[in-house]
Amino acid sequence: MIEWPIGIAVLIALLLVGMPIAFSLTLIGIIGTASIIGLKPSFALLGATFFDNGRSYTLTVMPLFLLMGNFVVQSGIARELYDSAHAWLRHRKGGLALATVAACGGFSSVCGSSLATAATMSKIALPSMRRFGYPDSLATASIAAGGTLGILIPPSVILVFYGIMTQQNIGKLFMAGILPGLIGILGYSVAVMISVRLSKQDLPAEPKLSLKERFLALKGTAGALLLFIFVMGGIYLGIFTPTESAGMGAFGAFLLAVFSGRLKLSDLGDILYSTAKTTAMMFFILFGALTFTNYVNLSGMTSDIQSALSMFGDGPYATIIAILIIYLLLGCVLEGLSMITLTVPIFYPIVAAQGFDLIWFGIFVVVITEVSYITPPVGMNAFVLNTVVRDVSLRTIFSGLLPFVAMDIVRIALLIAFPAIALTIPSMM
């Protein structure tokens, strides 16, 4: 039997030399399992892990929500949401950045990916903020931070991932993400106001629109709102299973994209191809994570880490804060999906044993993952912004993100102090 620290060390080494995370997890999973129960049974498990988990009705939500998100990106909804939010917020100082945050929140309610949300909103919100002379740091940071809401406000591809790994109800996880997501929008708005206050530039506020004009502008939210109510309402009321709602949502988004006139046949081909690719990429990470989980469960790693964590102090809160610190550190160097697949199999039994609700823990992990998207040196959303505006340095983007990260820390503290923030809505299902 190879002691598990060796397995983890080899895993980290493989990851650091740039071996794909899916295959690193698979390889260590196979070898580690073989070292405990023998090569033959380890291989015997593999076929079933890599086929049966793909043949899963629950998991069809993954490609369908990805597809929905990709259609929504093409549909022009982002522009409409941004214009509506702008009509309501334009007369405030930093109104364009506030509108960006609000529109990101709205877009997240129909798109389950943070990277896609940030990439889409950057094309819409950035040009106008730059035109009005917003500092680059604030303009890019509001999009990068707002974009992170994509994985928290349902639908969320990451929550589906978590739900499968921990055998939690995906519908409940989705519902649990709503309130923390709204708090996230509020927090980021406060961060914008702080940035505006700290900035030396005097940002122009535009003249206020009449109430009538503002309500008329709400028309632009209709597409996203209908889609959200239809998809999430269906899950909440128990009319749809998550799979059914994902299929209907993808179809609804498809119709929106078709009627917007923006979906050409070549776009459809690209969308389908890239959705298939993302699906395969994510499923192989999942298969790898499940293979790795077999090893984790057999190795006694969980109980060893549990006793190591108890050195931080006794009781559930000491554990959760220790885990929080580990996540914040890991989040600096790992991309979100990788972090979740590497850590959740190890942490969730520990957290469950301490009496925490696993729905709550899912939201906790996702909010921390949001932070990981916007913290240096590896902050995927900052990278996305950096590829859109080449002339703004990563340093500028990360410095602009500081107030947003601070508000995220506040949000995590609230989530720990008041678990009801996550658990109220799912408990009403």
Add this chain to the structure above:
Amino acid sequence: MSEADLLSERTSAASPLARGLRIVLSITAGALLMALMGLTVIDVIGRYVLNAPVKGAAELSELLLVSLVYLGLPAVCLDGGHVTVDLLTKSLPRWSERARLFVTGIVSSGVLGIIAWRLYAYGAQVGGYNLVTNSLRLPVAPVVWFCAVLAGISALVTLALALAALFKRLR
């Protein structure tokens, strides 16, 4: 640009063979994806509006999903779309890049080869006791073999890219 592209920074293969494979994969995977969506929609409308759900919709979805996942796999390998941790790799010396791509490619290809082999064996196993789906009685083994073949193709694609890394000029 997909999530898979946003997450990776590697260049993708551009030979005629690669282009052909990409076209085949995008048509087949695209068709399966639309079928998966269409099937769900028809099932939901059938159930709630017409009171006539599609027989075996769930098990068809399952087989469509697993086929879709494996059809996407060679595409991910071809376009370098697997997620990697690029924390250290960016600061490694340039001369080591070729060797690094070669070694990680060979190991990845080996893992994919093992997966293909095990899927093939698993197909034989479920075929041995004639596993069929619940209501439509569709045999499962051919789907497993289909996945095994695509995993095998992915292993070959990855191997070819690993070898190409040795000879290709680095940008």
